[in-house]
Amino acid sequence: MSEKVRLTGFSHGGGCGCKIAPAVLERILAEVPKNALPYPGLLVGLENGDDAAVYDVGGGMAVVATTDFFMPIVDDGFDFGRIAATNAISDVYAMGGKPILALAILAMPVDKLPPAVIGDIVRGGLSVCQAAGIPLAGGHSIDSVEPIYGLVALGLVETARIKRNDGGRAGDALVLGKPLGVGILSAALKKGMLSPQGYDTMIEITTRLNTPGPDLAALEGVHAITDVTGFALLGHALEICRGSGLTAHLRVSEVPVIPEAQSLARDGIVTGASGRNWASYGASVKGHDGIADWQRNLLTDPQTSGGLLVSCAQDAVPAVLETFRRHGFAEAAVIGHLAEGEPQVQLLP
Numbered sequence: 001m002s003e004k005v006r007l008t009g010f011s012h013g014g015g016c017g018c019k020i021a022p023a024v025l026e027r028i029l030a031e032v033p034k035n036a037l038p039y040p041g042l043l044v045g046l047e048n049g050d051d052a053a054v055y056d057v058g059g060g061m062a063v064v065a066t067t068d069f070f071m072p073i074v075d076d077g078f079d080f081g082r083i084a085a086t087n088a089i090s091d092v093y094a095m096g097g098k099p100i101l102a103l104a105i106l107a108m109p110v111d112k113l114p115p116a117v118i119g120d121i122v123r124g125g126l127s128v129c130q131a132a133g134i135p136l137a138g139g140h141s142i143d144s145v146e147p148i149y150g151l152v153a154l155g156l157v158e159t160a161r162i163k164r165n166d167g168g169r170a171g172d173a174l175v176l177g178k179p180l181g182v183g184i185l186s187a188a189l190k191k192g193m194l195s196p197q198g199y200d201t202m203i204e205i206t207t208r209l210n211t212p213g214p215d216l217a218a219l220e221g222v223h224a225i226t227d228v229t230g231f232a233l234l235g236h237a238l239e240i241c242r243g244s245g246l247t248a249h250l251r252v253s254e255v256p257v258i259p260e261a262q263s264l265a266r267d268g269i270v271t272g273a274s275g276r277n278w279a280s281y282g283a284s285v286k287g288h289d290g291i292a293d294w295q296r297n298l299l300t301d302p303q304t305s306g307g308l309l310v311s312c313a314q315d316a317v318p319a320v321l322e323t324f325r326r327h328g329f330a331e332a333a334v335i336g337h338l339a340e341g342e343p344q345v346q347l348l349p
Contacts, residue, residue, distance in 0.1 A: 069150020081124020096217025166243025178307025181261020221316025
């Protein structure tokens with residue numbers, strides 16, 4: 001057992017709440033030139049802010065490549081490693097792929113953290129790779145002022161089953177795989193307000209691999225998949241809307257929420273990233289005057305290792321829900337639908 005160290009005390013943010021705000025990221029990338037040369041093998045790249053890059057390697061197969069890393073969301077090193085690894089591998093599942101290999105990204109203040117604690121983080125990540133059935137085959141480490149951990153994750157997907165975030169169709173149902181509220185739980189943890197049961201729930205949700213991804217991608221009526229992470233449900237729903245050229249109608253009362261997170265949200269617990277998210281894309285969200293502030297805070301709550309958001313034909317909904325539940329995602333629920341209209345989100349009570 002390594003000595004107790006408060007990991008969150010070493011970083012200014014945690015989990016996917018560390019992500020650069022959507023509006024700021026958009027301004028940064030506006031100055032970055034797109035690929036100047038044609039790359040016919042690049043099937044998914046920078047176009048729509050998708051979850052991972054996808055490259056055609058022939059024979060009807062493609063490689064899925066992604067990377068994700070962040071500062072601690074919890075104080076326990078083993079749990080932090082598990083959460084970060086689960087979050088990184090999720091992007092492969094979100095493209096419909098099956099992970100095959102991971103590399104570690106490790107940046108640690110080695111003069112402040114004992115080697116045993118850093119070892120716990122790496123062991124946590126390794127345990128998730130083992131659960132996913134893939135090797136942690138190497139990586140890179142540096143001495144850093146803040147602790148950072150994550151993975152490069154690679155996967156394979158049949159080219160016919162790639163699920164981008166821009167394939168939604170008018171009339172599609174929107175299905176969310178995990179309940180919201182992880183960011184609010186993490187904020188409560190930092191304030192010493194999270195119950196032991198709430199912590200256990202947070203760990204269970206953030207370390208649950210999004211294994212339904214490949215099976216969902218194989219379903220005839222599934223048109224688009226993304227995972228809900230730092231930009232929150234509203235931000236990632238907007239990515240589907242903008243890529244697909246459609247309006248999402250979300251019924252707030254149908255969105256699954258972690259019960260303790262709902263209670264904390266009602267008491268005013270919120271992350272700073274939630275406000276940054278709303279400032280970035282609130283103008284594209286209609287009907288928010290019909291919901292309470294705490295509900296809006298849940299919809300903009302950054303999710304670390306959040307659930308898959310699926311756009312599928314209405315007649316595919318039973319198969320989508322059955323797939324989620326077969327993989328242990330009992331909370332999966334239909335939360336709205338896509339319709340013709342401006343690329344925006346329309347909130348319904």
